Amino acid sequence: MKIRGKRPFVLSRSSYPSIGRFSGVWTGDVRSDWEQLRYSIPAVLQFSLFGVPLVGADICGFEGNTTEELCVRWMQLGAFYPFMRNHNDKPNAPQEPYIFGKKAQAAMRSALNLRYSLLPFLYTLFHHAHTSADTVARPLFMEFPADSNSQTIDRQFLWGSSLLISPVLEQGAVELAAYLPPGTWYSLHNGQPFYSKGQYLLLPAPLDTINVHVREGHIIPQQEPALTTTASRRNPFFLTVALSAGGWAWGDLFWDDGDSLDTFEMENHCYIVFIAGQSQVVSDPLRLNGALDGLVLGGLQVFGVPSPPLYVLANGDKVRDFTYRSDTKVLTVTSLALPMSKVFTVQWLL
Known part of the structure; x- marks a missing residue:
């Protein structure tokens, strides 16, 4: 940093108080399975609460061989990790997007393009994390503390206060029971409104789709x-x-x-x-x-x-x-x- 006079990029698995000010963190050597996909959400949210906003899990898993469906769903979720990286161990099967079939590649490309389109918003969220200790990936209970249902949600999360991300976390699923806190939420994909009283809604979730909703206002x-x-x-x-x-x-x-x-x-x-x-x-x-x-x-x-x-x-x-x-x-x-x-x-x- 002193030599170049520019920002460094530091990524660490070890951590200590205030590491979030200096370094990004990944969640360790996760297995390539559906359980680890699900657990990655509370792991990322916990780091956010610890003051580490730049955090993510190894997309598609690090240990073991992934499957095409698992990797697609993990890429969709990973597109909304604050730190996004597909990474695995050398002895395991390759898991770059081009390894898989055309439908899987198209689904992964769609998720990546969605993330790239949202980079100005994500960058602004990191600005607020830097200046006022806001969270980037945010548990629902932080935005809706009076909503008792939000206190136990660990399969969905927010980007800031505006975007609600509801990924598929089960093998073979083509629909999703997603919780929408009270208020109006719009599908980011087509603007369809959902008027929620604080309830679960059954949403279509084919392989090429991750459900993302924009909060009113x-x-x-x-x-x-x-x-x-x-x-x-x-x-x-x-x-x-x-x-x-x-x-x-x-x-x-x-x-x-x-x-x-x-x-x-x-x-x-x-x-x-x-x-x-x-x-x-x-x-x-x-x-x-x-x-x-x-x-x-x-x-x-x-x-x-x-x-x-x-x-x-x-x-x-x-x-x-x-x-x-x-x-x-x-x-x-x-x-x-x-x-x-x-x-x-x-x-x-x-």
Whole structure:
């Protein structure tokens, strides 16, 4: 770190108080079986509670030979470990995605692309972990302390306060009984709303699907995925806006060069707040340093729009490329090119 003047990457299995400030951790030599897949969730959540936000298990298992189905399901769950790594022991069968059949490869590619699209959101979560000791992977009881059902959930978890991840953890399963805490939750895949009183719902979960839901009142910053994180960082942004019953939502984005030291402490970063309300989304750049120059908002999807918009405006100009689905109440706006480093407004007239 002193020689390069840039961030190091340290990964450790041994730990000590405050290791989460300096190092990522993996959960040790897990077996390639379904039991270890299930146990990896409470293991990751425990490290999060210990103040170690960058943590993950060896995807597909380290000891023994995995199977195609197990590896697909583990890649789907692993896409939501804060630290994601497929890793196994040298004597065991290879488990890289290209080893398996085309359907398995497609399912794994879909999970990886979903993670890459969410990297701006994940990076922002790590910013909050760094500055205020927030958790990245979060047990449900931390967000819903008054909900007794959430106290015992260890097969699902949250990213921050916004995303609920409900993976398949049983061999041969093609549906999933997922617990949704009280409130409105939208499927991240298609915006379908679920109005929960704090209950289990039976959700379809074919091999190519991991169920992820967005909590009402939140805005998720995303980017179009590419083959590397470096390439992804140059792609257009898009927002997923999950409106509350009152029609509002909030989100934020922390952005820097990804490599320099102490960018928050030195105020060498960008920080943008997104606010939705009164049928519009507005960005508010609270700090800029040039890191977002040349990057644009390419589109957004708004969940929970009650009726078809008559028209959509972007910074006061009419937008041609938008669609509305009456069955899911999702408004999708594409073909935008709004500079991320400037204030923008996207408005829909009902």
